Amino acid sequence: MVDYQPASLDRTFAALADPTRRALLARLSDSDAVSVSDLAKPFAMSLPAIMKHLDVLKDAGLVTREKSGRIVSCRLRAEPMHEANEWLNRYQRFWTERLDQLEALLENDAWLPPSLQNQASPSSVDSRPRPRKSLPRGPIRKK
Amino acid sequence: MVDYQPASLDRTFAALADPTRRALLARLSDSDAVSVSDLAKPFAMSLPAIMKHLDVLKDAGLVTREKSGRIVSCRLRAEPMHEANEWLNRYQRFWTERLDQLEALLENDAWLPPSLQNQASPSSVDSRPRPRKSLPRGPIRKK
DNA sequence: CCTATACTTAACCAGATGGTTGACTATCAG
DNA sequence: CTGATAGTCAACCATCTGGTTAAGTATAGG
Known part of the structure; x- marks a missing residue:
């Protein structure tokens, strides 16, 4: 558990x-x-x-x-x-969250897979592995 | 100090x-x-x-x-x-460096028995930190 | 009001942590 | 050999850490 x-x-x-x-x-x-x-x-x-x-x-x-x-x-x-560092990077999406939202807004979600597009709700933060400098291999499942 | x-x-x-x-x-x-x-x-x-x-x-x-x-x-x-994470990233070049050295060793394999040595080494040994993703990161030694 | 639920606080305990001093071993230099 | 230098070991101490149990507070609900 x-x-x-x-x-x-x-x-x-x-x-x-x-x-x-x-x-x-x-x-x-x-x-x-x-x-x-x-x-x-x-x-x-x-x-x-x-x-x-x-x-x-x-x-x-x-x-x-x-x-x-x-x-x-x-x-x-x-x-x-x-x-x-790799352990920490699993949480990277949480501190880059605002930046990602801004990017998504500016780029109009063009880089997202279609299944994830138009889900800009701030409460569902999950599954936004943006390839930055290192590997954010965070958990995808939402509770 | x-x-x-x-x-x-x-x-x-x-x-x-x-x-x-x-x-x-x-x-x-x-x-x-x-x-x-x-x-x-x-x-x-x-x-x-x-x-x-x-x-x-x-x-x-x-x-x-x-x-x-x-x-x-x-x-x-x-x-x-x-x-x-930012503190750790100041040391990133060290683990990248060492991985590069290990990789160079594996490719150079001067330390291997001659029966296992194969082709020459194409990569430079002391390279600057370059982004690599395929890491043979076995378990670091446990107590 | 009464009681169960959700959380907090307090007291206690064993073991880890971070420092000290003093004595000890090993090696280099003359 | 002698003495200085480099490092280690051991004992001690105060405080922090990570857990416990027991009791206390506050709120939700019948």
Whole structure:
């Protein structure tokens, strides 16, 4: 009954919910690989605290760590973000709703399949997968 | 020091990190407005537990509640997801890049046993992010 | 009025989270 | 070998999270 959602999404979103961790990811997106202490430098907290954040990011699959000598290089791994992005894109039609309505008005629904034309009621928002930048593969059925 | 990240992203990602809450949002994306007890019905947990989840979603701005008589209608509000989506999209080139690299590997197959190597690689290895749709996205590693 | 329904609030609890300090291991440089 | 550097581990602590039960409020309906 409740649609099953993989635990990896849990860990991904939870990892992204902390500003320190998002800043770490931002830093890793600038450089190819960064050592742990270099990563920690800009922050006001202790090194073990950063380590814990890196552990969370690693458990979420968002960073990899590779030891070479005594320095440990951290690298961004963005695939889990892709999964999160696809989950979010199922809701894209809700925030692009107004834009879609405007487009539909301007373009006179020419791009819609005939079965969906002339259904401009604002309450029935469903089944308007407008191909934008990414894939909005939302549920089609209406309750 | 650290680039400032708004607290609303914290709340949005944190709200999305729970499977129950994602299921609630999925339910709300099917119907225009759903009462609290209808929302709670499919779940094995108590009503106050669902209430707490709805509070979290409300604090994140992901649902609105409107009382009418003794029933409270909940509605999806997707704007915070838009913000989260835009944050994620700043990293899109990374998963696209890596997929391109993987694809280049598969086409180049220098790592394959010679019996499985076939024709040469036509695509450039380090390409800019280009829109691709056929992704062999197998399960990301689970715990 | 009386009672069932719909929701809310409060108190409590176990476990996760986010930080600390201090001690410890491993490696590089002299 | 010695000492500094890079990172990890362990114990501790406060707060947050996600659930419970029990009691309370408000409205709809007979």
